[in-house]
Amino acid sequence: MSAPDLDPRSAREALRGIVGEVEAMSDDEVTDRYARLVWSTLVEPGDSVAHRFVAALGPAAALRELHAGMKAGVFARAGIDASDGDRGARRWLPRRKDDATRTALDAARRAGCIALCPGDEHWPARVDDLGAHAPLALWVRGDPALLSAPVPALALVGARAATGYGEAVAVEFAASLAATGVSIVSGAAYGIDGAAHRAALAAGGTTFALLAGGVDRPYPVGHSELISRIVSAGVVVSEAPCGTAPTKWRFLQRNRLIAALSDATVVVEAGWRSGSLNTAAHAASLGRPLGAVPGPITSAASTGCHRLLREFDARCITSADDARELLALHGDALWPASGGPLGTHSPHTDDRSRDDDRSRTDDRSRVLDALSTRTWRTGADVARHAGMAEQDVEGVLGLLLLDGAVKSSPSGWRMLPRAASPGIGR
Amino acid sequence: MSAPDLDPRSAREALRGIVGEVEAMSDDEVTDRYARLVWSTLVEPGDSVAHRFVAALGPAAALRELHAGMKAGVFARAGIDASDGDRGARRWLPRRKDDATRTALDAARRAGCIALCPGDEHWPARVDDLGAHAPLALWVRGDPALLSAPVPALALVGARAATGYGEAVAVEFAASLAATGVSIVSGAAYGIDGAAHRAALAAGGTTFALLAGGVDRPYPVGHSELISRIVSAGVVVSEAPCGTAPTKWRFLQRNRLIAALSDATVVVEAGWRSGSLNTAAHAASLGRPLGAVPGPITSAASTGCHRLLREFDARCITSADDARELLALHGDALWPASGGPLGTHSPHTDDRSRDDDRSRTDDRSRVLDALSTRTWRTGADVARHAGMAEQDVEGVLGLLLLDGAVKSSPSGWRMLPRAASPGIGR
Numbered sequence: 046m047s048a049p050d051l052d053p054r055s056a057r058e059a060l061r062g063i064v065g066e067v068e069a070m071s072d073d074e075v076t077d078r079y080a081r082l083v084w085s086t087l088v089e090p091g092d093s094v095a096h097r098f099v100a101a102l103g104p105a106a107a108l109r110e111l112h113a114g115m116k117a118g119v120f121a122r123a124g125i126d127a128s129d130g131d132r133g134a135r136r137w138l139p140r141r142k143d144d145a146t147r148t149a150l151d152a153a154r155r156a157g158c159i160a161l162c163p164g165d166e167h168w169p170a171r172v173d174d175l176g177a178h179a180p181l182a183l184w185v186r187g188d189p190a191l192l193s194a195p196v197p198a199l200a201l202v203g204a205r206a207a208t209g210y211g212e213a214v215a216v217e218f219a220a221s222l223a224a225t226g227v228s229i230v231s232g233a234a235y236g237i238d239g240a241a242h243r244a245a246l247a248a249g250g251t252t253f254a255l256l257a258g259g260v261d262r263p264y265p266v267g268h269s270e271l272i273s274r275i276v277s278a279g280v281v282v283s284e285a286p287c288g289t290a291p292t293k294w295r296f297l298q299r300n301r302l303i304a305a306l307s308d309a310t311v312v313v314e315a316g317w318r319s320g321s322l323n324t325a326a327h328a329a330s331l332g333r334p335l336g337a338v339p340g341p342i343t344s345a346a347s348t349g350c351h352r353l354l355r356e357f358d359a360r361c362i363t364s365a366d367d368a369r370e371l372l373a374l375h376g377d378a379l380w381p382a383s384g385g386p387l388g389t390h391s392p393h394t395d396d397r398s399r400d401d402d403r404s405r406t407d408d409r410s411r412v413l414d415a416l417s418t419r420t421w422r423t424g425a426d427v428a429r430h431a432g433m434a435e436q437d438v439e440g441v442l443g444l445l446l447l448d449g450a451v452k453s454s455p456s457g458w459r460m461l462p463r464a465a466s467p468g469i470g471r
Numbered sequence: 472m473s474a475p476d477l478d479p480r481s482a483r484e485a486l487r488g489i490v491g492e493v494e495a496m497s498d499d500e501v502t503d504r505y506a507r508l509v510w511s512t513l514v515e516p517g518d519s520v521a522h523r524f525v526a527a528l529g530p531a532a533a534l535r536e537l538h539a540g541m542k543a544g545v546f547a548r549a550g551i552d553a554s555d556g557d558r559g560a561r562r563w564l565p566r567r568k569d570d571a572t573r574t575a576l577d578a579a580r581r582a583g584c585i586a587l588c589p590g591d592e593h594w595p596a597r598v599d600d601l602g603a604h605a606p607l608a609l610w611v612r613g614d615p616a617l618l619s620a621p622v623p624a625l626a627l628v629g630a631r632a633a634t635g636y637g638e639a640v641a642v643e644f645a646a647s648l649a650a651t652g653v654s655i656v657s658g659a660a661y662g663i664d665g666a667a668h669r670a671a672l673a674a675g676g677t678t679f680a681l682l683a684g685g686v687d688r689p690y691p692v693g694h695s696e697l698i699s700r701i702v703s704a705g706v707v708v709s710e711a712p713c714g715t716a717p718t719k720w721r722f723l724q725r726n727r728l729i730a731a732l733s734d735a736t737v738v739v740e741a742g743w744r745s746g747s748l749n750t751a752a753h754a755a756s757l758g759r760p761l762g763a764v765p766g767p768i769t770s771a772a773s774t775g776c777h778r779l780l781r782e783f784d785a786r787c788i789t790s791a792d793d794a795r796e797l798l799a800l801h802g803d804a805l806w807p808a809s810g811g812p813l814g815t816h817s818p819h820t821d822d823r824s825r826d827d828d829r830s831r832t833d834d835r836s837r838v839l840d841a842l843s844t845r846t847w848r849t850g851a852d853v854a855r856h857a858g859m860a861e862q863d864v865e866g867v868l869g870l871l872l873l874d875g876a877v878k879s880s881p882s883g884w885r886m887l888p889r890a891a892s893p894g895i896g897r
Contacts, residue, residue: 088881089881091880136881136882210767210769294881297879318863318867318869318870319866322869323869323873325873339766339780340765340767341636341765341766342640342788342789343639343640347765351789354765354787355786355787355793360781361765361777361781361787363768363777364768439719440745440746443746443748444744447749447751447755449756454517454518454519455516455562455720
């Protein structure tokens with residue numbers, strides 16, 4: 046097996062159309078870019094040893110070291126444990142094939158696929174939170190600018206064996222969120238993933254599909270047309286070079302990219318052992334907000350969601366607005382907490398549920414306004430002051446009691462002083 | 472209005488059949504007991520000023536003070552703020568009626584109702600956690616010994632406007648728990664409450680019904696027969712003397728007794744403004760474990776439960792076993808963490824779900840046993856070691872990753888050292 050062709054002229058030729066602004070790059074930049082894509086054919090997704098080795102030496106130098114047979118001390122220079130490095134080299138070396146990179150680049154060119162590398166204009170900064178587990182490169186069909194756009198991205202994932210309930214929820218959330226400018230991230234699978242992508246497209250919004258194999262090989266095959274539509278209106282991304290088959294390992298690593306490319310993850314339906322729980326685990330380990338949609342406890346398709354609620358402190362998500370609230374929990378989010386960056390309501394937004402929320406908040410304020418911090422008032426008094434039915438007032442008072450905002454006694458109700466200050470009474 | 476008849480002889484006569492072991496009591500005990508029941512006709516449930524006044528002076532002396540017009544300084548001596556005391560007296564005095572206590576005692580006698588006072592053998596110690604909001608006395612039909620029995624008690628409450636789903640869940644939980652010795656506590660209302668009581672009775676278990684009005688006045692009237700059956704096989708309790716009508720205030724205070732008489736509270740279904748949220752608030756303010764059953768987010772009858780999950784850190788309860796686990800969270804519980812005090816499975820227990828739980832735990836152990844803390848193993852290796860299908864192993868590995876019990880790399884899976892120690896790997 047010969048050393049890879051790192052001649053700048055042929056590398057530049059090979060990268061044309063695959064890597065942006067290749068003409069403006071120096072020879073070193075071009076060979077590094079080419080070498081990085083070679084690495085992308087040598088390693089499996091999420092190989093942190095390869096990532097650290099490439100980061101420490103630079104892609105071209107690291108590749109030359111690999112082909113020179115890894116001289117003694119090279120891993121120590123890269124800050125890598127020698128046995129980790131040796132095990133890595135034993136993984137990478139058998140993969141060397143003279144034509145692997147050319148084959149991947151040719152397939153990419155045929156599929157209209159480009160390659161993004163760290164530092165590229167549209168490289169999505171979110172994935173850098175994966176540290177040494179970040180991808181070496183991303184293979185992209187569709188509009189790469191969507192990946193780096195300063196708009197919120199929500200992962201909506203779930204079981205392939207979804208129920209009608211789960212698919213309806215995925216459609217409702219994806220349509221409402223996409224219509225207000227949130228990018229919907231998912232895995233193009235049957236069931237929840239497909240419903241989320243389709244609804245986002247139907248709402249005229251943006252959606253990202255993350256594939257486990259090459260983006261030139263739509264998977265599942267039954268979603269080929271959906272994946273083509275996502276290429277046209279959104280973006281289809283994989284860490285695996287074109288021509289690569291999806292494997293179980295690559296599905297699990299693809300899940301980490303779904304989580305990493307999203308500001309928050311919501312699991313809509315998941316069985317007890319659903320792969321979506323793996324995506325949830327990645328979101329949690331990245332410190333990204335995690336939500337789960339509850340369902341009937343009699344539905345096997347909701348057991349994984351309930352497990353996330355019970356054991357992993359996932360937020361209970363019951364509406365698109367709850368999902369917006371979850372997105373706002375991601376501290377470095379670049380958009381308003383609710384309503385989305387467009388600041389407008391599209392016809393796809395569920396205005397009914399928004400109105401409900403508003404009336405709930407209004408009732409609460411009206412009841413608080415009708416209470417005193419000093420004197421006890423009966424429910425009837427409060428109802429008269431608030432201009433509400435006594436029965437409704439009792440309900441709101443019960444909730445305010447739940448919040449610790451009011452006190453009750455046989456003489457009636459009193460507001461606790463802290464509830465009177467703005468921003469504390471919810 | 473004359474002073475109440477605190478003559479020991481006539482008090483003893485009046486209490487016969489209503490208060491236990493009245494013959495063995497001293498004259499002072501008898502007059503105190505009688506005076507306490509007089510107080511119970513004068514005050515509304517949860518009147519903490521009355522509670523503190525009676526506790527400080529003793530029921531008989533406190534009553535004589537009330538009838539003597541509350542001499543200056545009497546509240547100060549009782550450690551009560553003078554204005555609180557004056558407001559209290561203005562609440563209590565208009566209620567004095569010569570025959571109110573006799574009427575209540577006669578109604579109690581006709582209904583086969585007894586009165587429990589603090590210190591009585593069967594006084595339920597759980598309600599003392601209410602402090603100054605504890606009831607002055609409890610009026611009881613059925614077997615009072617159930618109230619003080621060292622067995623777990625679970626409040627199962629929810630909406631009157633329950634759905635078929637909610638009622639089915641209430642029935643399943645109540646039957647399974649009651650069959651393993653857990654007392655089911657509820658409010659005898661239509662919907663969830665009624666379903667819980669009925670299922671507990673059908674399972675041959677114990678159930679407590681807490682009423683807002685007198686226990687001689689079954690409410691709702693449509694549940695008269697159910698309430699009679701609870702009297703026969705369980706216990707029906709109210710803080711209000713016999714003859715008292717239920718009012719909104721008394722319903723809210725009755726909710727606090729449901730929470731206080733239970734080691735944990737589970738809300739099965741609740742609308743956005745359901746009274747069950749008030750019971751939940753009382754459970755939370757008592758520091759008792761609180762659970763909520765999720766349901767479809769499209770069901771109005773589950774919105775209150777989802778609110779408890781989202782905003783009040785209620786535990787997500789999906790099975791009778793989850794409810795048992797919740798009971799075990801109440802530190803001073805006097806029973807094993809699961810399976811109930813009888814230690815046997817009755818036919819009413821959902822054996823299928825138990826078997827599922829067992830197989831889940833077994834799979835987990837088998838996969839952990841098949842992993843090493845030192846070497847990486849592929850999914851196929853682990854499957855072979857564990858004697859499980861590779862697909863099942865991948866699912867379990869995903870969950871173990873979620874728990875932080877294993878690590879994954881391109882070389883396969885490795886167990887983290889702490890997962891190997893007993894009791895930590897779940």
